[in-house]
Amino acid sequence: MCGIAGFIWPHGATPPPADERRALLSAMTGALAHRGPDGEGLLIDGPAALGHRRLSIIDLAAGSQPMEDAEGRAVVTFNGEIYNYRELKARYAARGFRFRTQSDTEVILAAWLLDGPAGLDALEGMFAFALWDRASRTLFAARDRFGKKPLAYTIQGGVLAFASELTALAKLPFLRLETPVAALMRFAAYEYVPTPETIYKGVYKLRPGHYLLFKDGQLTTAPYWEMPLPGPEPRESEEELCEKLRLLLAQAVKRRLVADVPLGVFLSGGLDSSTVAALTAGMVSRIKTFSIGFTEASYDESRYARLVASRFATDHHERILSADTCGSLLPEIVARFDEPMADPSIVPTYLLSQVTRENVTVALGGDGPDELFYGYEYFPAFRLAAGYDKLPPFVRRRLIEPLVKMLPHSAGYINPRFVADTFLAGATAPQWLRVQTWLSAFTADAQAELWRNPAAGMLAPHHLFAPTRELFDSYAAGDPLARVGYVFARQYMLDYILVKVDRCSMMHSLEARAPFLDRDLAEFVCRLPSRYKLRGTNRKYLLKKAVADLLPKGILGRGKRGFLIPTADWLRKQLRPQVDDLLGQRHLTQQGLFNPKEVARLVSEHASRTADHRKKLWTLLVLQLWLAKHKPTIIP
Known part of the structure; x- marks a missing residue:
């Protein structure tokens, strides 16, 4: 690296x-x-x-x-x-x-x-x-x-x-x-700047x-290469497909064990990293594994990593931190990114890379299956939205939407009201825009109130989200869900997940390798019809079946969580001074980019818990921290 x-x-x-x-x-x-x-x-x-x-x-x-x-x-x-x-x-x-x-x-x-x-x-x-x-x-x-x-x-x-x-x-x-306002608007929509664009013109x-x-x-x-299209129904049985998948997984891991320096495995205790750890343990004696835990029980999942580490007798290294105090690291980490990127899990990823580099130079991780095997909750939600969109309008407006407004707000990892509001916002969107609507910090409508002088034409969804439309239309799969998976791999994974891992690991001079992104393995998975990835609401269907006998009980049934970060509370507590400074009226008026009244509304409603604006405020705060450090010339 x-x-x-x-x-x-x-x-x-x-x-x-x-x-x-x-x-x-x-x-x-x-x-x-x-x-x-x-x-x-x-x-x-x-x-x-x-x-x-x-x-x-x-x-x-x-x-x-x-x-x-x-x-x-x-x-x-x-x-x-x-x-x-x-x-x-x-x-x-x-x-x-x-x-x-x-x-x-x-x-x-x-x-x-x-x-x-x-x-x-x-x-x-x-x-x-x-x-x-x-x-x-x-x-x-x-x-x-x-x-x-x-x-x-x-x-x-x-x-x-x-x-x-x-x-x-x-x-x-x-x-x-120079940074055009259009690039800032793209960032506000995506929480990153999608390839091939950058923050600079x-x-x-x-x-x-x-x-x-x-x-x-x-x-x-x-x-020179493209993700293959889904093929016809395989001739092999599911058992044969599972066997082939296991062989490809083992080959991918073995390829990534080549090094003349010590190596280890990132271990969260989820399905993906646990699979990598299990396969590595079968090839290397006493592998080193690394995880981050939190003192707050509601955000700590380190027990799952310890379960896997115990099962395979790894040399496990764990660092337990306070989720509340981790927020203080955000300004330092954001400032070191070459582009703004508003994934809150940059903080634990940075700390995980730090503890890992203290022991090894190379680490294998579990990135890739959520995109290739449809592991995100957005995939079943995409199918559910197709049914919701067919309901009579009066059922949606008079029954479902009023019920959603009765749901409570929560500062926890899952906010029922926020989840329901987000689902409804994307459920009636066009297929190409549906998932990105769920992922976006600021939709086109929300940005209309955000900017003082928005870039011409960018407030139309087909302009603001043009990179997504281009990818969705370019992948000639007949199954819309396969197109969603392609967009996830070519956009969300590329510019959000892989950038986060690359930058955070390289800040500590640590090389991170991703066995699930092996070419042979990925091509095999891409060619499978969607039903081998999403079966009903069961995500990563074939992967779970293939590694069921490999992992401890309790790992397969876990839902997709990722790093749990209390961003809602961070914005109200330890990051509040930065919020008041960088998102305050004085700074915004002097800067001239944003509408101070709209930003003040978001801050006030979030602080009073009358609304959950964690996604919007986090994105704005990250952008302001990055601008303060890099000081680019802003152009119309």
Whole structure:
């Protein structure tokens, strides 16, 4: 796991002196030092400047980067891991490629020099890399199939610049990093900025499963992999499908155990992480597992992690914290993110990464099944909404809606009134917009009252949520539920879940691996009809059946909870000073972005418990904390 950065000077233009470019490149890699504390590499080669920060995982002695091939034809800077590098080395060596190291990095050079962009198909792993081909004067960059590893880029003044994080791009004085109001509105809708956009105008994230070519000043991007469409009913029995799934899971875990440093497993005690821990325990003697618990009983689930740890006799490490005091860490964590991201679980994820890094350098986690196996409650809700939308209008207006208004508000993890209100808001939305309506902090209607001067056209739902519509329509599955799953994987998981894990783990120089996002496993799951993922209201149906005899009793029947965070109370208590400061009338009037009266209403109603605005206020507070730290230039 590492950080990469660089820039390519325009074709035909004379670049600044090499020492000036080296200083700029060093500033970029310096901004990524947390991603790679074990070494720095800088290369100035003609118009190309490639930088690297290294977290040593494989071939500790000879794996430094940027790395060139034995003949000096190309050089690469790479972030991630290629899990099948040993078999690829044998394959490419048989074709005449000469290897000099035991590093997985070198197979990327071989894949490009022997097969060009088609060589990406052979790479199994998580990666973002940029490769400079000296002979053809071409920059070739790519991102892994699910976007585990980040890569942002921009072209300004003919210069192509790229980096693992936007903070590195900010070190280039010749780049203009301006934040349009439309990007802030997109963030308020999604709680993140969806790919390929970023918080800055003209700066983009490379889409997952895509590559980039830059030659003679011309940039092109293209896909090299896509999630398969659901296929017909399998010929195999359910028992045979379960057996195949178990074999693929075991293969995925085994691939991710390749490392020359200590590794462990994130263990929440849920189905997904427990499955990874169980399979790892069968391959490694006395694995280390890590979990976070809370002193408040209503938010603590550490007993489930201990149950699994006991079952498999792991070397379990647990840190018990006060959920109330964890809120004080929010400003520090938000400030270190290169883009604002309003997932409250960044706090425990940050702390989990911290305790894990004290013991190991690599951790396997359970990300992926909620999207691939339809594990979120939104999937059965999507089906339920289809039936609700068919009810006579008078039943909805005169019976159901009045009953919903009688439900109580609660500051706990589940607020019955908030859940019911949210369901009704999305139940009558178009299919493509339904789930995103449930996920959104601020819908288009809510944003109409929020902004002083909203970006033109953005208040129409089809503009505000255009990235979701594009993904939903692009996946040609006949089953709408499969399209929902695709959007979850390509948007929510990509920009919310994977960004959170990558940034929080890399803040502590910890590499996080996701076995469930293995290509072979994912393709198998994607091709299954929806009924193998959601059976009635039973989510992750086939996965549960496949691992039923593997896990302790009490784990399979647990509902999807995630990290339980008391955001509603945080906003009323320990974060109230920041709320009053950054969301107060004085600051908002001076800033000129938001309508102070509308924000004051949200704060007042939440504080008095007459309404639950935790989602809206948390999103606004995160945005304000990020703006206060990064101070971008806001443009209309």
